[in-house]
Amino acid sequence: MSKRPSPKIWLKLLQRIKDKLKSDPTVIEVCKKYDVKSNVLDVVPIKFGDINVSATTEKGIITLNWRLLERENRHQIPMYIAHELVHYCQQSFVPTRSADDGDYLSNPFEQEAFQYQIKFIDDHLGEHEADKYVNQVLDHHDKEGKERQKIKKKLKARAQILASYRKV
Numbered sequence: 698m699s700k701r702p703s704p705k706i707w708l709k710l711l712q713r714i715k716d717k718l719k720s721d722p723t724v725i726e727v728c729k730k731y732d733v734k735s736n737v738l739d740v741v742p743i744k745f746g747d748i749n750v751s752a753t754t755e756k757g758i759i760t761l762n763w764r765l766l767e768r769e770n771r772h773q774i775p776m777y778i779a780h781e782l783v784h785y786c787q788q789s790f791v792p793t794r795s796a797d798d799g800d801y802l803s804n805p806f807e808q809e810a811f812q813y814q815i816k817f818i819d820d821h822l823g824e825h826e827a828d829k830y831v832n833q834v835l836d837h838h839d840k841e842g843k844e845r846q847k848i849k850k851k852l853k854a855r856a857q858i859l860a861s862y863r864k865v
């Protein structure tokens with residue numbers, strides 16, 4: 698990205714996304730679990746930064762990769778915020794929890810964040826896109842065979858509940 702947009706621009710964009718997310722069923726579910734209202738989003742700090750992943754949360758501050766501000770990537774911002782919001786809640790409301798121990802995808806805090814993110818994708822873009830994303834994540838972390846199936850099942854657990862409601 699050649700020139701980075703000013704905070705005035707991306708703060709406005711983030712506020713628009715936050716306002717939309719406040720009424721999202723998956724976001725509401727996350728907030729309910731941590732006993733807060735979804736308008737907690739108004740005080741969740743989100744910034745952009747030079748990071749080597751798409752998004753990360755440290756000490757309750759969400760950082761999104763600058764790359765997500767590029768026009769063709771902007772549509773991904775909500776699903777990353779849905780994932781990072783879980784980490785925000787873990788870090789802010791259950792302070793003893795840490796997300797950096799053990800293998801990334803076997804870490805229960807990561808699994809929880811992915812479960813909500815995948816449910817979010819399933820809800821907005823459908824099961825096919827949710828599946829595609831899970832496979833992408835599993836490929837990225839070189840998960841194969843039995844372990845892959847096991848983690849896949851785990852990560853899709855919440856989306857699965859959604860799918861079973863849909864079938865009724």
Ligand SMILES: [Zn+2]
Pocket residue numbers: 780784806807810811
């Ligand atoms: Zn995570």
